[in-house]
Amino acid sequence: MGTDETPGAGPRVTLEGFLRARRDRVRPDDVGLATSGRRRVPGLRREEVAILAGVSTDYYMRLEQGRERHPSPQVLDALARALLLDEEATDHLRRLALSDGRRGRGSRRSGRVGPHLLRLLDRWGDTPAFVIGPTLDLVARNRLAEALYADFTITDNLARMTFLDPAARDFHRDWNRAADAVVAELHKAAGLRLDDPRLNGLVGELSLKSTDFRVLWSRHDVRGKSGGTKRLYHRTVGDLDLHYESFTVNDTEGQQLVVYQAEPGSPSEEALALLGSLHTAYPVTGSEPGAGERPART
Incomplete structure (x- = not known):
């Protein structure tokens, strides 16, 4: 393996x-x-x-x-x-x-996001934005990001969402590509944080519960999150073709700010605007990863 x-x-x-x-x-x-x-x-x-x-x-x-x-x-x-x-x-x-066998620094499961960054997320009303920790825990997200992931039951970690939540197969129109990227990001994190208990626990859980994850993990692909395109589907507004960029949060080790954008004047921009208008009740959240799952919508 x-x-x-x-x-x-x-x-x-x-x-x-x-x-x-x-x-x-x-x-x-x-x-x-x-x-x-x-x-x-x-x-x-x-x-x-x-x-x-x-x-x-x-x-x-x-x-x-x-x-x-x-x-x-x-x-x-x-x-x-x-x-x-x-x-x-x-x-x-x-x-x-x-x-040389030395233990890396462990990451805290419950990441904190500074108040200034939370206010910045709140001001971005027309684009989904969220903050992830070093092991892809979702530690904060704005209203539109919350609406974007509204179909998911698991909401605490991008890797768990991708491999353990059935909604991911519909949400990612190219699920294989999304899964490849998630595992490659975790491998990069593993090289930076050897023997991190949080990362080991996450990889252990995914290895036990997902055959797809085990196969991809054994390939040892390594790739960080920088920027690219996402081909998504939301059951309320349909297809979304978005570009994303990720930025290092300098005052918190391992955190990244990820921002999605649609091309101006595109159907995806119109879909995002509709999604935002339908989900105005969502607050900006600074989540505590580990709550993990919420009741399924009926």
């Missing part, structure tokens, strides 16, 4: 697990290696990675077995090239190597 299992917690992210998972995803022809006959591994063999990275097979095997934990920066860069890692995955590889 590419992760190490710890009793009572989610699959741990380790250097050896990351290397195994990413090696399985590189085909010989991706890196210009000739193949012949039947292969017993889905990707590269260990000795092939060693050759590409310019290290001995024995040394690389010790890395994958967790018996060598001090690869040099030069070796890490060579492994990144051999495994065709992008910039974010390479940074993740370096963090895992530098951690």
Whole structure:
């Protein structure tokens, strides 16, 4: 699976697990290696990675077995090239190597949002905006964001919402893409916060309850939230094509402000305006993640 299992917690992210998972995803022809006959591994063999990275097979095997934990920066860069890692995955590889088994700083489950940021959210009446914590807990949202997620029963965490709430399959018109992004964001968080109890508990819960999550987690994709497009469906106003941007909240470690926008004059802008007019009763909320679920609407 590419992760190490710890009793009572989610699959741990380790250097050896990351290397195994990413090696399985590189085909010989991706890196210009000739193949012949039947292969017993889905990707590269260990000795092939060693050759590409310019290290001995024995040394690389010790890395994958967790018996060598001090690869040099030069070796890490060579492994990144051999495994065709992008910039974010390479940074993740370096963090895992530098951690050397040390515990990361734990994140608090109940994030707090400053009053000035809450007032800013309140002023954005025509665009959904919310604040997430380092493990994708929704810690605050404005009225329109509350209305946007009104079909969900689970409302405390974007990952739990995506994988455990049936509403997500309709809400995300491209659910597979949304699920990929959520898991990649959690993997990045895991590299930054090794052995974070909150993150381990979340990954453990999702691994137990969702086969889709387990499969995606084993791929070790790494990607942060920056900006992009969302193709959504709201049962009241229909399809929504939105662009989002995320911004670091500098005075609170790990928090991000996420803002959705519709193209001016587009049907999605009209739909958002209608959604806002239908849900004016929603207040701006600074939520306490862990309330988790609300009664289903009838």
